[in-house]
Amino acid sequence: MKAEAALGIDFGGTSVKIGLVDSRGRMLQEEHCATSACADLPRWLAMVAARVAACRSAGRRLRGIGVGVPGFTDYERGYIYNLTNVPGWRGVPLAAIMRRKFGLPVFVDNDVNAMALGEYLYGAGKGLRHTFFATLGTGVGGALVIGGKVYRGAFSMAGEIGHVPIRMNGVRTAEGRGGLEAYVGNRKIAACAARALRRGRKSLMTAMVNGNPGAITPKIIAGAARRGDRLALEIMDYISDCLATAFAAVTYLVQPEAIIVGGGVAGSGRLLFAPLRRHLAERLHPYFAERIKVIPAVLGARAGMIGCAALALRQEGTGA
């Protein structure tokens, strides 16, 4: 008999990734599909049905299905309130629909929660007790794993570091004032670099984007920083310090053993982590500065699938 496994579905804005994952977090099989090809519920279910059938005909015992979505969910009820970048998914009781259709336990969670669990169990957080996970992208997502379980709080979305204020009198947004994301989201970073170039700052980036500041991306900034470009290094330092400010809030409030950082910018390695650790140490009492770890995520693009499968493998309580 083959080892027990679960399907982990990472439902993103551009692609849906389905992975078959065993109870040790190993990826047995993996398929991707453009979100546009299955963006409505019937086609989405058909696509999952095909994967479930394939697993069953291969003699796999499926323990369940976990789904991670980019939006606002109620984990207890397996309910999707709405998805940020995928229209038509407002008010969907997805777990109930899937349970009926597949006769399997189904768990639906916010994608960042799933990634956090994946990294905790099988990635950078292995062996730790409490971890905070932050992912840097268009926005800044976060999630909290406490004593082996995703902690969702009373409103299902605990760990929302992107809206944690770092400047009391800062930028106003729908989510409040001075929130981290308003300073370090991908577009903000790119816009910040573009502004400096337009103001006439000299930088390797000008040549890298053929003189078009609008074409700057965080990747280009990181590339220029790696080559010692002063402006790019200044921007990396600023991003790190903004992150460090929010991480100081996480350290004092939540005191995880480690803050695990994933997502695009996190790929910059030492370029990000060296100033980030330095700034965080400046922003903490030495007792905590010596103890808290800030470490890169290791599961990369698979964290979502692995974490979703883990929800199903562990049958993490939903009451439902």
Place this chain on the structure above:
Amino acid sequence: MKAEAALGIDFGGTSVKIGLVDSRGRMLQEEHCATSACADLPRWLAMVAARVAACRSAGRRLRGIGVGVPGFTDYERGYIYNLTNVPGWRGVPLAAIMRRKFGLPVFVDNDVNAMALGEYLYGAGKGLRHTFFATLGTGVGGALVIGGKVYRGAFSMAGEIGHVPIRMNGVRTAEGRGGLEAYVGNRKIAACAARALRRGRKSLMTAMVNGNPGAITPKIIAGAARRGDRLALEIMDYISDCLATAFAAVTYLVQPEAIIVGGGVAGSGRLLFAPLRRHLAERLHPYFAERIKVIPAVLGARAGMIGCAALALRQEGTGA
């Protein structure tokens, strides 16, 4: 036979309060003693021994003893690293010493953690799942109760809201930069009012302190605000907004159902809570603004004793 009870000891900088508390959180008996009269360990133990003997001779079955101290502790080991305002208590394995002496289970925790548990079980948090407790005094303390248990994090001091940064480029302290406490601690508030008076601002407070700005206290500010004094109201508004900034961080990261506020300034009632709730709502997405509750603590000066006793009544796991 009398109902089961526990001793809760609230070890403060000026007084030590010992309460006998039953399993429903009711205070059966209460005694206070000046800290100066029992500031060293032998006298402190003798004082507790007298209370234990009195309980036993009255036929009480003691379930254990809980101790809350104003300082840095390791709950798991029942160990005191040091106390902020009481010299001579550095590196004391208090739980082990007391267990040996009294033959009872003993639990030693930070005093704010104990208060948070007291309010959660028997006070403002009754019936809730997750609560954050903040106490306003010389400093600003905080603690987190998650699913019925004090959550201490990996470094034993989770919930330290006083050091949560509200201004990225704010005041530098030993604990970091721009931390809440640097803006709203009792002395900061008083100093802020005194500065304004010295600059010549008109205020009822001038008469209330007989022209001596150095004599201003938070109580005087609250009193003047209650009488409609403009300067005092401005200060209350500023304090509220600083608190709201840190509470927004708590809401986004931890998502408790309620933030319970105790300590001196909290006694100002609506004067504090009205602007606090308004500013917090401005600093949150409406979804969370509608849900999070900000409520006054109700156990007052007894929260510590009751919470300490609760640690012992529930025998909250220490592994020790």
